[in-house]
Amino acid sequence: MNWRWVAFIAAMCAVAGGVTAWVLHAPVVDHWAAVHTGTVNEPGPYYGFWSGFGSDLTELGIIGAIGTGVYQLFKKYNCHEPGCWRVGTHEMAGGQFHVCYRHHPDYDGARPTHELMVRLHEEHAQVQAALHEIRQHPIAKIGDEAHASASSEMP
């Protein structure tokens, strides 16, 4: 059973019940809404609204903008593993994802130890040295020269 559908149907039933209760008791609900939005017992028809509840609309917009900014910051720095609340400080997949130490595949769910950091550093240095060696190979230089002459022939 999909609990999202159950929650959605329950929410729709609650909304339908609320609308039905509002329609059946319209004078009471309307008076309550008028009092709480400040649109009753005022000299003009909308004076109470704009000096009361209506003046809060801009504040709601500001709060919404701040909330959106905080949410976006949270999404930017949060661990990309779904459902994880930790800060994603460790890069993986060439910078495509940022995850916490528990979800990084190199750390096996534990904080990285000094020995692990040294081992990963040495592996990275070996890969960089191998790449440097490949770039120094004569075939790679021939490829670079061919690329350079091809680009110089461009008009």
Ligand SMILES: [Zn+2]
């Ligand atoms: Zn995580």
